Amino acid sequence: MEWAKVASGSEGLELFTREGEYLVNVDGKELMSSYCHVSEDALATVSRRCTTLAMPQIMIGGLGLGFTLAAYIKEFGDGAELSVVEKSPDIIHWYNTYTKRNSVGDLDDSKVNFICNDISKYNPQKRFDVIALDVDNGPEAICGAHNQTLYNRPGLKRIYEQLNPHGTLLLWSAFDSESYIEDARQSGFEVSTEVVDIPETGWTHYIFICKKN
Numbered sequence: 001m002e003w004a005k006v007a008s009g010s011e012g013l014e015l016f017t018r019e020g021e022y023l024v025n026v027d028g029k030e031l032m033s034s035y036c037h038v039s040e041d042a043l044a045t046v047s048r049r050c051t052t053l054a055m056p057q058i059m060i061g062g063l064g065l066g067f068t069l070a071a072y073i074k075e076f077g078d079g080a081e082l083s084v085v086e087k088s089p090d091i092i093h094w095y096n097t098y099t100k101r102n103s104v105g106d107l108d109d110s111k112v113n114f115i116c117n118d119i120s121k122y123n124p125q126k127r128f129d130v131i132a133l134d135v136d137n138g139p140e141a142i143c144g145a146h147n148q149t150l151y152n153r154p155g156l157k158r159i160y161e162q163l164n165p166h167g168t169l170l171l172w173s174a175f176d177s178e179s180y181i182e183d184a185r186q187s188g189f190e191v192s193t194e195v196v197d198i199p200e201t202g203w204t205h206y207i208f209i210c211k212k213n
């Protein structure tokens with residue numbers, strides 16, 4: 001069955017649907033689909049391991065179809081302050097209109113702080129215990145050239161400053177990246193990698209766990 005286009009947004013974003021599933025393309029390439037979100041969900045379980053605080057401050061970038069957010073709501077419930085930074089007003093509109101029922105469903109997102117902003121330029125007023133990034137397919141900018149500043153050393157140092165002491169940056173990636181790990185280490189982080197194998201699809205995804213010392 002063909003994907004049916006639901007809507008076109010700015011910056012090359014398009015939303016498609018097929019039999020209750022959703023797909024977001026950017027410039028004709030798949031950015032995210034609802035078919036398999038095991039590794040996006042794993043950001044939340046890894047976050048849980050990284051903090052023992054009673055009410056951690058967590059910033060997620062970006063929203064996409066909402067599966068990572070749903071996993072955080074399930075994992076932390078009312079026991080975290082969740083902020084989601086999403087640069088595309090279209091994605092936020094599509095979430096509220098179409099995709100949220102597929103990902104967040106009946107979970108309560110009313111306490112989530114939705115911020116429509118570019119996380120590579122955003123200057124939060126507070127610091128975070130966890131910053132979880134899934135804005136591209138890994139440490140290479142595909143959603144706008146400025147995203148490269150999230151992955152290079154000045155950008156990593158900027159994120160380091162946005163974290164509380166002992167805070168953690170998590171980066172979701174579809175590929176391993178020695179150069180990113182080295183840049184994160186040179187920016188002051190202690191880095192380890194969570195490898196997420198997904199037998200149903202044959203995919204291997206990576207979560208780079210960058211701990212502030």
Ligand SMILES: C[S@@+](CC[C@H](N)C(=O)[O-])C[C@H]1O[C@@H](n2cnc3c(N)ncnc32)[C@H](O)[C@@H]1O
Nearest residue numbers: 062064065066067068086087118119134135143
């Ligand atoms: C791969 S999707 C995220 C998928 C999400 N983890 C989920 O479970 O559905 C990437 C999202 O990040 C957003 N994005 C890309 N660059 C961004 C930036 N610099 N700031 C905020 N959001 C960004 C995109 O618009 C898109 O919604």
